[in-house]
Amino acid sequence: MTKAVSLFAVFALLLLFWVLLNGSLATDVLLVGAIAALIIAVLFRRQLAVVTEFRGTPQAFLATARYLVYLLKELVKSNLRLAGIVLSPALPLNPGIVKTRTRLNSRMGRLLLANSITLTPGTLSVELDGEWLYIHWVTVESSDIDAATASIVAGFEQHLEVMYG
Amino acid sequence: MESLLAPLGGVLLVAGATFLLLGGLGLVRMPDIFNRIQAGAKATTLGTLLSLAGIACLQPAWAAKLLLIGLFILFTNPLSSHVLARAAHRGGAEKSPLTAVDRLAEDQRGDQA
Numbered sequence: 001m002t003k004a005v006s007l008f009a010v011f012a013l014l015l016l017f018w019v020l021l022n023g024s025l026a027t028d029v030l031l032v033g034a035i036a037a038l039i040i041a042v043l044f045r046r047q048l049a050v051v052t053e054f055r056g057t058p059q060a061f062l063a064t065a066r067y068l069v070y071l072l073k074e075l076v077k078s079n080l081r082l083a084g085i086v087l088s089p090a091l092p093l094n095p096g097i098v099k100t101r102t103r104l105n106s107r108m109g110r111l112l113l114a115n116s117i118t119l120t121p122g123t124l125s126v127e128l129d130g131e132w133l134y135i136h137w138v139t140v141e142s143s144d145i146d147a148a149t150a151s152i153v154a155g156f157e158q159h160l161e162v163m164y165g
Numbered sequence: 166m167e168s169l170l171a172p173l174g175g176v177l178l179v180a181g182a183t184f185l186l187l188g189g190l191g192l193v194r195m196p197d198i199f200n201r202i203q204a205g206a207k208a209t210t211l212g213t214l215l216s217l218a219g220i221a222c223l224q225p226a227w228a229a230k231l232l233l234i235g236l237f238i239l240f241t242n243p244l245s246s247h248v249l250a251r252a253a254h255r256g257g258a259e260k261s262p263l264t265a266v267d268r269l270a271e272d273q274r275g276d277q278a
Contacts (some may be wrong), residue, residue: 118243
């Protein structure tokens with residue numbers, strides 16, 4: 001995104017947070033929020049990678065919506081599976097730490113990927129090292145890099161790739 | 166509308182509490198720290214989100230703030246779980262004897278050799 005657009009995006013996001021937190025649209029509340037948001041946006045516009053690294057294309061917004069739906073679906077699935085494991089008397093585990101590789105290059109994309117993996121069924125990001133992600137898996141299906149990547153990383157990657165690259 | 170929201174809020178609260186309970190059970194039953202973090206991270210995220218949604222149904226005026234809280238939890242909960250797991254692995258935490266494979270430890274040995 002260009003400088004001006006990212007400055008405005010940071011400003012708008014901060015103001016939105018302010019309004020949500022206050023739960024009011026009174027003039028004085030809005031004015032104080034706008035001044036504070038402007039100062040923070042000017043000072044920190046480069047640090048807020050959530051906004052500055054976002055692609056901002058229509059496809060990126062669409063991918064964001066798809067990503068959120070997919071994330072919530074995976075979160076519910078992951079909890080149901082966890083419930084199944086915890087409630088079964090035998091405790092069917094086959095844990096291990098597998099290695100996967102990501103195509104994402106941006107910091108924000110990798111952060112969101114690691115976060116999402118932690119919330120998906122049976123997987124937990126343990127270590128990030130450049131393009132390599134080490135993931136703890138409650139029920140290891142394959143310790144092969146490509147197979148593990150396909151089953152853990154690929155689902156989120158296709159959305160995050162459009163959003164952040 | 167009022168009459169519909171209250172029961173829905175109740176159902177969501179109970180569902181959230183159930184997932185939190187299962188998460189707690191997971192903490193007790195899982196064999197090592199990594200599996201425990203797995204149980205904790207997922208159950209607390211969904212459990213808290215459902216509870217927040219339930220509260221939003223019962224107190225619609227708070228919905229905006231609750232949405233923000235949910236967003237922050239969705240961002241920070243997996244992050245803290247990841248940092249805990251990383252610290253545990255770096256600190257050499259004991260792994261369950263069930264552990265099938267540890268590529269991270271293998272790679273770290275490879276680096277030193």
